[in-house]
Amino acid sequence: MTFQGPDRRLGHDRYCAEILAQTDQLRADLAGADLSATVPTCPDWSLADLARHVGGAHRWAETIVRTRATAFVPQDEVPGVPGPGGEDPAALDAWLAEGARLLTGTLRAAGPEALVWTWTPAGTAGFWARRMVHETLVHRADAALAAGREFAADPEVEADAVDEWLEILGGPAGPVISPKLSGLRAAAGGSIHLHATDAAPETAAEWTIELDGEGFAWSRSHKKATVALRGPMADVLRVFFRRLPADSDRVEVLGDATVLDVWMENVSFG
Template structure:
């Protein structure tokens, strides 16, 4: 766990620098985050960094959400590249000096500091992709990072109540979705369980629906950033799309 914790810190630094470099024209709309511009995207990411710092430095034990943490911005003001970089620097320093075994609040299953760098890495990866798509660029996610991202998404999804509640309304209990990376050693099967919660397992299996493609595209698909019809789909395409539309966060 300690190795994973510290190995993600340089990746966070890279992703934060990449996103800051994309924050030129802050007025550009972000189609994958309807209603947002680049300014609002940057503000959201920078606020999540400050939230993480607050939780880790304060050894917070009770639920607290990012909007409850001071941003350093005036009312109605949006963040910019410099503000994002300042928050990322503080985040990196905090992660580097925090014991991964420190007990703190998280919204996921792991109540230790070690949960936070992985979550912050993929918050950055996905929102960097959002900014690139807004600018007409094609996001590239290294396969090793994307595999980690798929598993981080599946690991946390059962604890995202804002997702499991609507999943429970789909009437899909027992449905299975298989993901198969064609550019890396990655296969997963997701099973929809009771109360909207999912279980998942690595390895080859048949599913009611199956999706094959580059693992970076599979990750973007899970987050609603890449349509399933841009990958190879087998089986029940409608079931897949209904599940994806509900599960993305």
Template sequence: MSTGGRWQDQGANTEPDRHRWPHGRYCDAVAAEIARFAALASDVDPSTPVPSCPDWTVADLLEHTGAVHRWVTEMVGRLAAQRLLRADLDLGLPDEPAGLAAWLGAGAGPLVATLRAGDPDAPMWAWGADRHVRFWSRRMLHETTVHRVDGELAAGTDPTVDAAVAVDGIDELLENLACAAYFRPDVRELRGDGERLALRATDTGDAWSIVLDADGYRWDHSVGDATVEVVAPAGALLLLLYRRRDPGDDRFRRRGDDALLDRWLERSAL
């Protein structure tokens, strides 16, 4: 499925990707995140609302995440050249919501085994910029991490994200966000007149510069003057970009034009 027009070329990093992990490391991390998510979900009532996903319960969250895992397992296993429809797959959903946490956990083995068996350089369909098997090991780590955070918020616990995961997750989001325009049209409105949003991680020293131009956005890891700057630990910055943290949270130090930050968050929401 096409992402449409020249927006396929937007969002590119102007320097080499310094944070990307080897494929096998992503596979290891995916397995760990799914296990963590399934364990916490087993202690939460499936009918509990998920505050970070309006209109969802924990049951909805588990069903969505487990379905994505099984969908990706099938696509990577087939090296699908086109997007498969989840509706066409037998997901093996449990009869009762109480079984969803175990069902989520049971999907980890086939997913990780399929990812590990795949050649990371093999071409296949992906909605993002990197249309190879390696896209999916990386995407599944960050997809699962963010939804594990949703589960922890529903459980009333304060979520954390490992700094290295968060740094790569910010890169991964910025690399692929423009390609999401076909299912999140507001992404096309991430344009401007050279305004610059800067992010700086206090715990790792990493930085990101996002510039809004007339044709879209571009980004790199440079440091300099910004229209608005946000400073926080890497994990908090990742959750801010995914709108799992409020920009008014005490974890963030902001300087400059908050309206630009609000505009970015509103139009980049996945």
């Protein structure tokens, strides 16, 4: 599973700022919503559960970076991870905001090269800065759907989320994070083109994924593919992260849709 091309990561300072920005937008989506409502894209969760998941992840990552952990840290050993007791929306909102501030402060103090435990070979605080941006971003999409709000983000951030996901899948952690990844063999010889139709040229929001018997290779490119997924960047992102069905009228699928179906059936977090 390979990629050839320049690194276009957003930079540590930008990731730190985006953790705060994405959390603030999540909080806005939750404000006034029924926190007991089921999240359609995470049906085991209510909106309150989703908020606690994101806030707990922030505190977990903050502890890993602050303590310079060299091994996995169980979440139940991290103070504050469960969130506030009771059902008070104001307390949950304040807890979310506090966790994002704590995480951002710790990441900024550590810098991107600080050595810490990660579940990929990266082994640096910079991994957690980027990961927590996209963890929050994708769960914002979940929250917006459940709360009946529109979802949008900076296309540059959304494109980086696609990059990060492909990097994770193509790395040593891929088969662990996505246990059915070997099922991509069913579409060997096929290819997928992702095209964000509303992104500025400098964002380069196009990707080609080529499947083979061993896995896949990917590039940021405009190429003829077996199947193409086209639409606004926010909607391409949501389809790619299984937050929007590929047959939604918000996107367009051109070519052999079965190849995209195989990808969607075999690629997921957990």
